[in-house]
Amino acid sequence: MDRRPLGGTGFTVAPLALGGNVFGWTADETTSYAVLDAFVAGGFQLIDTANSCSRWVPGHRGGESEEVIGRWIAMRGRHDDVVIATKVGSDMGLGHKCLKRDHIVEQAEASLRRLQVERIDLYQSHWDDPATPLDETLEAYDRLMRQGKVRAIGASNLDAARLGESLAVSRTRGLPRYETLQPHYNLLVRDEFEGPLQQLCVREGIGVITYFSLAAGFLTGKYRSEADFAKSARGPGLKKYLNARGTSVLAALEDAAKRHGATMAQVALAWLVAQPGVTAPIASATSVAQLDELMAGVRLSLDAESLRALDATRG
Numbered sequence: 384m385d386r387r388p389l390g391g392t393g394f395t396v397a398p399l400a401l402g403g404n405v406f407g408w409t410a411d412e413t414t415s416y417a418v419l420d421a422f423v424a425g426g427f428q429l430i431d432t433a434n435s436c437s438r439w440v441p442g443h444r445g446g447e448s449e450e451v452i453g454r455w456i457a458m459r460g461r462h463d464d465v466v467i468a469t470k471v472g473s474d475m476g477l478g479h480k481c482l483k484r485d486h487i488v489e490q491a492e493a494s495l496r497r498l499q500v501e502r503i504d505l506y507q508s509h510w511d512d513p514a515t516p517l518d519e520t521l522e523a524y525d526r527l528m529r530q531g532k533v534r535a536i537g538a539s540n541l542d543a544a545r546l547g548e549s550l551a552v553s554r555t556r557g558l559p560r561y562e563t564l565q566p567h568y569n570l571l572v573r574d575e576f577e578g579p580l581q582q583l584c585v586r587e588g589i590g591v592i593t594y595f596s597l598a599a600g601f602l603t604g605k606y607r608s609e610a611d612f613a614k615s616a617r618g619p620g621l622k623k624y625l626n627a628r629g630t631s632v633l634a635a636l637e638d639a640a641k642r643h644g645a646t647m648a649q650v651a652l653a654w655l656v657a658q659p660g661v662t663a664p665i666a667s668a669t670s671v672a673q674l675d676e677l678m679a680g681v682r683l684s685l686d687a688e689s690l691r692a693l694d695a696t697r698g
Contacts, residue, residue, distance in 0.1 A: 384426050384682065387662050390562035390590030392505060392535035394466050396429040398656045399681040400592050401674075402667035403432030407447035408440055410669045415451045416458070421671045425678045429466045431565075431592065431665050433509055434494050435473035445475055449497035457499045468563075468592075469494050470539060472509035482512035487523040491532060503527075505563060507537040517549050521558040528559055537563030539594070543579035550587060561589065565665070568593040568658075570602060570632050570651055571624055573697055585660040593655055596664035598624060602651040604633055632696045639689040649680030654693050656681050 386395040401422045406415040419430070432452060438445035449469060456462045471490045472482050494503060506527070508520065527533040538546065538561040546564065553560035564584055568576040572595065584591050597603055600615065601624045609622065636647040643650065655664040664681070668674035685693075 386428075388588075388590065389429070389466065389505070389662055390535075390537070391560075391588060392466075392537075392562045392590065394428070394504065394535075396466055396663055397427045397681070398661075398663045399427050399652070399678060400429040400431045400468070400663045400665040401427065402594075402665045403430055403448045403452055404436045405448075405667045405669050406432070406436075406451040408437040408443075412451060412454070414669065416455050417671050418668050418674050419452070419455050421674050422678075423465060425674075427678065428464065429468060429592070429663055431468045433470035433473060433507075434490055435470070435475060435509065438473070438475070445473075446493065446497050449494055453497050453499035462500055466504045467498060467500065468505035468507060468537070469498065469503055470507040470509035472512060479514075480510040480512050482508055482510075482515045482520040482523075484519050484523040484526075487520065488527065491527050495532060502532055502534055504534045505537055506533045506535075507539055507563065507565065508541075508561070510540050511545055517552045518556055518558065521549070521553060521556070521560075525558050535559075535562050537561050537565065537590070537592075539565035540567070542575075543583050546580065546589075547583060563590040563592055563662070565592045565594050567595050568655070568661075569596050569598045570636070570654060570693060570696065571598045571629060581658075581660050589660075590662040591660045592662060593664045596655055596666050597648055597651055601629065602632070602636060602647060604637065604647040607633070628696065628698055632693075635692045635696050639685065639693060642689055643683060643685065645680070645683055646676055648676060649683050650685065650689070650693075652677060652680035653683040653685050654690065657685060657690060 384397050389396050432448040435445045436448035437443050524536045566576040601621045639650045640647045666677045
C-alpha cells in the first residue's frame with residue numbers, strides 16, 4: 384500500500400489514522416487490543432488520541448484512551464512500527480482550553496506515563512488558545528523536542544489566519560512549526576477546510592489528518608430518518624444533517640457504492656483520501672469487522688464520474 388509523508392514530521396503513513404477516542408469507552412480493553420493489532424497487521428501506522436479522551440464519559444477523568452494504548456504498547460514490547468499521536472489543550476479541569484507553557488509540559492509528562500513511551504511521535508494542540516501567545520506555546524514544544532520527549536508537533540481546529548500566524552512565528556523565532564493539521568472535514572462539512580486553509584496546507588506541505596471523517600456515522604447510511612437516531616448515543620446529534628443536502632450526499636454515496644461494489648462508508652473515506660492535501664482521514668472502530676471495512680475504504684480508488692458526482696453535492 385502507498386504511504387504518504389506526514390507533513391514534515393519525517394514519518395510516512397498509510398492513508399488511514401485510527402481514532403483512539405473509543406478505547407476505554409465504547410471499546411473495552413480486549414476489543415481495543417484486537418482492533419489495534421488488526422490495524423498494524425493491515426499495514427497501517429498512525430494512531431490518534433488525546434489526553435482528554437474520554438473525559439466526557441461520566442466517571443472518566445481523561446487519559447483513558449492513552450492508558451489503553453500504553454498497555455497495548457507495553458504488552459507487545461514495541462512502538463517503532465506505529466506513529467502515536469496525542470493532543471493537549473482541551474479542558475482537563477481548568478475550566479478552559481489551555482496552551483500555556485507549564486500546562487503543556489505537565490500534560491506531556493502525564494501522556495508519556497500513560498502511553499508508556501519515552502517520546503510522543505506527534506504532539507498536537509487540540510484547540511486554539513487566543514489567551515496564550517503563540518511563541519509561548521511553541522517554546523514549550525521546542526523544550527520538549529530538545530529533551531527528546533516529542534518528535535514533531537501539529538495542530539487541530541485552527542483556521543487559515545491562525546495557522547498562518549503560527550507558521551510566521553515559527554519562522555521568525557526559529558521555533559518548531561506545526562507540521563500537521565486536524566480539521567473537521569467530510570463530504571457534509573467542507574467550508575471549514577476547503578479554500579484558504581486547504582490552500583495553505585498544500586502550499587506549506589502540512590499533513591492533513593481529517594476528523595469526523597464519516598460525520599459521526601451519518602455518511603455510513605445508517606441514519607435515514609429520525610427513527611434511526613435511536614440506533615446509537617450519537618444519533619440525536621445527527622439530526623442537523625437530515626435535510627435536503629444530507630439526503631443528496633447519501634444518494635451520491637449510495638450510487639458510487641453500487642458502482643464500485645463498496646459500502647457508503649468506504650466511498651466517503653475514499654473521497655477524502657483523493658482530496659488535495661489530505662494525508663489520512665481519522666476513523667474509529669469498535670470491532671475488527673468495522674476496522675476491516677474502513678481499511679478497505681482507503682484502498683478504494685474512485686473513478687472520475689463518482690468523484691464528480693460527490694463533489695457536486697457541495698451545493
